[in-house]
Every structure is written in structure tokens, then in C-alpha cells.
Amino acid sequence: MGGDESKALPAAAAIEVFHTWTLAHDDIIDSDKRRRGQPTLHEEFCRRGQEELMLGAKDAKHYGLSVAILTGDLQHGWSVSLLAELTNKYGLSPQLxxxxxxxxxxxxxxxxxxxxxxxxxxxKLPVESLREEDILSMLWKKTAVLYEFAGRAGAMIGLEVSEPHHPLVQALSLFASRCGLAFQLQDDILGIVGDEEKLGKSVGSDIREGKKTTIVYYAFKKATAEQRRYLRGILGNKRATEGRVREVADLLVELGAVERTRSLAERYVADAIEHLQKIPDSRYKQLLATWAEYIVCREF
Known part of the structure; x- marks a missing residue:
């Protein structure tokens, strides 16, 4: 896109901080205990509440949740402050x-x-009540929209334009949006068949939470009546044993649902690279193409 790449640093930092607060809140919603190989924020402050403040288990849990929620809120505000630096410190237009x-x-x-x-x-809904497009729309909203913003912000800063409908801005936005969908689909795959050591978080939590991923959707489309009954009995069961969770994961693979989701992710990457071809050649363009291809190969 051209321009001074250092001017994009506040926006890059803002997006990362924004993403971090969403993870802190998401971990609370999903009752996850680990993130990136470390205790989640609410779990870490629960531990500190017990060890440093001598709180009982119930109070420590509430303390951990409270600190994590407030930390996320703080990061949300911080992300806006970082974007303001584009003008205050880097001289870009107030309109941008x-x-x-x-x-x-x-x-x-x-x-x-x-x-x-x-x-x-x-x-909480039966997967039969959902359409594939419902699930993909949900994935776009919860994940790909931030990728789209990252692409749009980078293009607007590089071109120093405040108009989001500029053809190059739209091209990079669409590239990033498609990559975001592919990333989430691969994340769903890793949540079923990933390596916990590499992933840094528990595998199988999506099964216990009853997440309606494309994997589950495709599995139900192909499963027999007996297999559907079995899946319904485990999906969403927070007390499901490791053995049962592994059996469900194996069945999802056996039904071809994981491979079909992987193929969909690869199609999104191919579509993303088509949009990327519309921007001028540069070493950054090649880096983005390589990154897009990595999305569907990553193991963490």
C-alpha cells in the first residue's frame, strides 16, 4: 500500500489489545482454564485471591472473575486510546x-x-434447527469481523485515506475477512483433533460446551439415526468423561466432518488470495499470502 509503516503501529497495537479483552471475556463465558499454555486470566486471579488475599474458594472465584472482567473493560478503552495516537503522535488526519x-x-x-x-x-439449540449459513455468519461476526477491520485499517493508514470504499481498502478488507473465517474454522478443527501441548489449551471443550461448529453440522448431515442419538447425549454435557469426548471426536473425524471443514477453510484461503492479488506487489503482499496459507496448516 505504501506509506510509512511505523504509522500503523498504534492501530496494530489497538487491534491486539482489543482482541485480548475479547479473549479474557470469552474464557469466562466458556469456563476455560487455560489459554496459550497459561492459566486464563480469571483462573490466575482466582489463585492469587486464595494465595495472596487468603480468600475462600467461593470468594476467590468471584474475585478472579471480577478482575478478569474489569481488565477486559480496561483493555477495550485502551484500544480506543491507541487509535487516537494515529493523529496525536503520528500526524494522520483526525478524520482517519x-x-x-x-x-x-x-x-x-x-x-x-x-x-x-x-x-x-x-x-443450546439442536443442530438440526440451524443452517450452514447461520453458523458461518456467526463465525464471521465473532472472529472474522476483527480481521476485516485489521485489513481495512492497515490499508487506510498506508494510503492515508479516510474512505473505506477505496478499491484497495476493500480488497485488503476482503482478504482479511476470508482469512478470519479460515482461521476460525481451523481453530474449530484444532478444538477437536489438536494437540493440547502445542495448542496451549484444552482439546474437547467445544464438545462439552455443545458448540455448533460446521464440524458438528456436517457430522449430523451424514450420521445415522443411532449416531445422532449418541452425539446428542455427549455434545453439551459438561460432565462428559475424557473417554466419551475422545469417542465423539473420533466419530466426527470418521463421518468426514473434520475434513469437510478443512476443505472449506482452504477455499476461504484461496478466495482471500484472489482478493490479495488486487493490491500492488511488495514483500508485504508475499508475506500476507504466505501467512494466509499457513492458517490452514497451523497446529496452534
Whole structure:
């Protein structure tokens, strides 16, 4: 895109901080205990509450949840402050900074939160009541919308334009959006067949939570009546044993649902690279193409 790449640093930091607060809240919603090989934020502060503040188990849990929620809220505000630095410290136009701040706080936040809400609601519904497009729309909202914003912000800063409908801005936005969908699909695959040591978080939690991923959707389309009954008995059962969770994971693989989801992720990457071809050649363009291809090969 051209431009001074250092001017994009505040936006890059803002997106990373924004993403981090969503993870902190998501870990609470999903009752996850590990993230990136470490205790999740609420689990870490629960431990500190017990060890440093001498709290009982119930109070320590509430303390951990409270600190994690507030930390996420703080990071949300910090991400907006970082975007303001585009003008205050790097001299970009106020119109550009305000456009990105407004988009992050409205378009991105509203879509992301509605996607997270749909994820929760869908986990309580029978998969037969959902369409494939319902699930993909939910995945776009909860994951790909932030990728799309990252692509759009980078292009607008590089071109120093405040107009999001610029052809090059749209091309990079669509590239990033497709990559976001592929990333989430691969994340769902790793949640079923990933290596916990490499992944840094528990495998199988999506099964216990009853997450309605494309994997589950495709499995039900192909499963026999008996297999569907078995899956219904385990999906969403938080007390399911490791053995049962592994049996479900194996069945999802056996039914071809994991491979079909992988193929879908690969198609999104191919589509993403088509959009990427519309931007001028540079070493960064090649780096983005390599990164896109890595998305569906990653193991963590």
C-alpha cells in the first residue's frame, strides 16, 4: 500500500489489545482454564485471591472473575486510546482516526458481541434447527469481523485515506475477512483433533460446551439415526468423561466432518488470495499470502 509503516503501529497495537479483552471475556463465558499454555486470566486471579488475599474458594472465584472482567473493560478503552495516537503522535488526519475509532466501537464491537451471543445461543439449540449459513455468519461476526477491520485499517493508514470504499481498502478488507473465517474454522478443527501441548489449551471443550461448529453440522448431515442419538447425549454435557469426548471426536473425524471443514477453510484461503492479488506487489503482499496459507496448516 505504501506509506510509512511505523504509522500503523498504534492501530496494530489497538487491534491486539482489543482482541485480548475479547479473549479474557470469552474464557469466562466458556469456563476455560487455560489459554496459550497459561492459566486464563480469571483462573490466575482466582489463585492469587486464595494465595495472596487468603480468600475462600467461593470468594476467590468471584474475585478472579471480577478482575478478569474489569481488565477486559480496561483493555477495550485502551484500544480506543491507541487509535487516537494515529493523529496525536503520528500526524494522520483526525478524520482517519475518528473513522477507525467509530468503526471499532460500533461496527466491530456490535458484530463481535452479537456473534458471541449467537455462539452461546446456538450451543443450546439442536443442530438440526440451524443452517450452514447461520453458523458461518456467526463465525464471521465473532472472529472474522476483527480481521476485516485489521485489513481495512492497515490499508487506510498506508494510503492515508479516510474512505473505506477505496478499491484497495476493500480488497485488503476482503482478504482479511476470508482469512478470519479460515482461521476460525481451523481453530474449530484444532478444538477437536489438536494437540493440547502445542495448542496451549484444552482439546474437547467445544464438545462439552455443545458448540455448533460446521464440524458438528456436517457430522449430523451424514450420521445415522443411532449416531445422532449418541452425539446428542455427549455434545453439551459438561460432565462428559475424557473417554466419551475422545469417542465423539473420533466419530466426527470418521463421518468426514473434520475434513469437510478443512476443505472449506482452504477455499476461504484461496478466495482471500484472489482478493490479495488486487493490491500492488511488495514483500508485504508475499508475506500476507504466505501467512494466509499457513492458517490452514497451523497446529496452534
Amino acid at each position: 482516526s475518528l473513522r477507525l475509532i467509530e468503526e471499532l466501537n460500533t461496527y466491530v464491537t456490535c458484530n463481535l458481541l452479537s456473534g458471541e451471543l449467537l455462539d452461546i445461543q446456538y450451543s
